[in-house]
Amino acid sequence: MFRSLILYSQILILCLLSAPTLATQPIETHTQEGLRWPLDATRRITSTFGEYRSDRFHAGLDFSINGNIGVPCFAIDDGYISRIKTSFNGYGRVIYLTLHSGDIAVYGHLDGFEGRVETRLREEQLRQGRYSVELWFKPGELEYQNGDIVGYCGGTGAGAPHLHFELRTPRNEPYDPVLAGFYYDDQSAPYVRRVSIRALDGDSEVESSMKPLVRSVEKNFAAPVKFYGRVGISAQAHDYQQGGWSRLGVQELSLYVDDELRHRTVLDTFPYDLNRHSRLDFDYELGREGMRKFRRLYVTPGNELEFYDEGLPGGVLDSRELGVGFHQVRIEVVDHRGNRSEMHWPIEALAESRIPLASEPDTIPDYLNHSHKPLDFPIEVGIVGTTAIINLPSVPDSISVRNIFTASPAYLHPKRLVPSGNGSWATRAQLSMDHSGPTMFSVLIEDSSGTVYQNHREIIILPLASGKDVTYSVPNSGYNIRFEGYGQPWDIVAEMTVEEPEDGTEAPILTMYPRDYPFLTTFRLLLDSESEPFDDQAVMVYRERPDQDWQFLSNFREQDGYRLTAKVFSFESFSVVRDTIPPELFNATPRDGIAFASTKPRMAVSIRDEFSGLDIENCDMRLNGESVIWIYDPDADRMYFEPW
Template identity: 30%
Template sequence: MNGNLRSILFLLVGCGFFVQTKAQDVLFNPPFDFPIVFSGNFGEIRANHFHGGLDFKTGGVTGKPVCALADGYISRIRVTHGSGYVLDVVYDNGYSTINRHLSAFVGEIARRVEELQYKEESWEVDITPSPDEYPVKAGQVIALSGNTGYSFGPHLHLDVFETSTGDYVDPLPFFKKNVKDHTAPRAQGIMVFPQPGRGEVEGKQTPITFSMQRLGKPIVAWGWIGLGIRAYDYMEGAQNRYGVHTVILEVDGKEVFRSVVDRFAYEENRYINSWTKGQYMKSFIAPGNRLRMLHASNDSRGLINIDEERAYQIVYTLMDALGNTSKVRFTVQGK
């Protein structure tokens, strides 16, 4: 079957059946007509940046039809070495998307890109059509999934933006009725950050990590300290681990800090190294860190003052974007 005929068949068949049964339940149609499983989620901690979207698994193969999530129009068409075949869509509901690592475009877009590649004798192309050139309807097939660019296996990377602000937003809530997941995040360790010249932990003034097993007995500290946690989310039907959507820290029953990884601006990537130490997420705000996803509930940027010789009860609550929740409890002994 040649490429043009295959494109026509996909356009005719589309994701019609799935749209008819599911579209009324969600703000967005899902991009695929098969069960959704992710290889990566929104906001995962990466080297010097946050992961900006969702990575949809495609069963280890390429060529799966990718559907429009709602009514809108194609706003940009690209072929790049980094992201491979890329398609940008502006939707009428106030959101925009970027679909990366595609294997092919379909219909007139496929023909236009191929002609431009031959004309310019370049694999890389960048086209910005007018809003009325390529309108799309919810469920319409707009491309085929792939493994192009700097991809480490067949998948669809989907970025979702709030059109008015340009902020990256977590796409998962839009597809929650299409995702089967009842697995809560799990912690792997705690890090304690004694503040220089103001606190100490276990007799030291440098950060110390504690395994989950070690938390069975109190951590001895004095003065001003910050806490951090290493934790990951998990999903049924996948061996991957993901970033944690919400982390809440309470001391003696009072919330002192909360992080909610639900949106960020591109410029905020610069602050990720201020918030994290390796894979540990700090539960306090370092000076100069302007990440909007971080919220201190006290007047000390989330830092804790251990100034009494008693047991301080610490509780971490970990939550994913679907509401699956776990807790970590331990004691800091003031001494």
């Protein structure tokens, strides 16, 4: 529940100022370019530039500090501290050191700052009465020389203790620190663990399917695959620093087809405003299926990143251009130290689609206009982009099939289903962007005797086109759902299912598909109540799967409480619940009545909220009735105060 927390304790404390120190022996102090290494304690890397993060790229190098909080960090060159920030998440305590060149060195997750900076920080925290502050400085205020201590490593923000180190251009764009000479010891070659190939439009397929196919790589080879039309290949590549345990990313990936270089990705720099384009650089769809870190070896529409060599033919492969038969794919990967390896993959281009996309109506047999016997057989309808795939995974053993047709929706025209392997039958059809709402997909099976059997499946479809808002009235529910601000590079036809409210929910459960669509920007999801306003405990929630708990999404209201709104970045299951459970405080230390000898005892309390989550910036901790500058550890869900 979004609610303030107050911890009262009647303790008199004497505050003494101290700074963390930890003596270390230097390894090597400077790069060949004369830049000071940001720390001496270690050269062990736990994350590299450009690695996958949830909806963003990793923007620097992470150095392990082996759990030794307080390791000093050094100015890599002459400059001045232009900015500091403290927050409970993100980079935690972070320093921005502007160098004489104009570039910016960033030191994140620090435990403390150098004395002058720490003094300025504490003055500002006392002035604002809070931990989370941000300060900007001008040249001449906080000058540092190459090798001066600027801070001390820690674990603030999130994750285990480590130093997050970035280099940025004067335009504030991050670039790989390796390019500035921060090479680390590594003689181990990277490798490709798995590869994937996917159809890129409604007229293409991989192994008779529009779904992506993943192959494991064994001894640098992957098993052959058949495809038709336009496809794209992705690779999951890893690297290990010699003597290290962390799975690292690679710096460069190249795609060759029949020994022709088609695509190259070099992870050197990117602008922060394109961070979410990581959904296009990585295969976001596979990521939603739990297969993360697949890097696309082709450029999708809307991808504005500059990782890619624009002088090459491109990584989109078309069977009609390559020619029928086998072609040899070779993927080469290079790590940040220049070590390289390659893998090989034979792919077979087919002469025609096994499940053609029908553009004209098939000849309509006379039996389509007569009565049919109902029969319960499975019908699957999947939508990829604006293309529907109608699939019968099996046909009853008692039926000797002569023909299988679709009978509706009418605007698709009848389509003949064809065998698609393993006893299944399928066809594809282009959906209309002008049709929305409940749509009945009927399938007719004619057996060898001429008897015709029928079954159907109804789904709700909602076409989403860039710049157009869509509203749908959920039948017999008293609710309307509306999508506003859809501005993606592609038009899609979304599918929605509606389920009755379950125990604990106040509205129908609305599930949107496709779950794996790589939205680049948020759009607004609006849920309108036709009968009565939502009360102040009503919140919009979401979940990925039915077996998961509901997660808080939003409690913003409009139109006198009759509308709940949320910014949405992916399709999930959505509903409304009432959050009536307050946050909980427990495990407070020191305990009441305890005697202690320390002049700087830590006051701490664990906090949790079982549902909506904490509005942590509006929580409060007080000592003898006065607010103190407290800190929140998001990993431990614990608030604490340590006297200065």
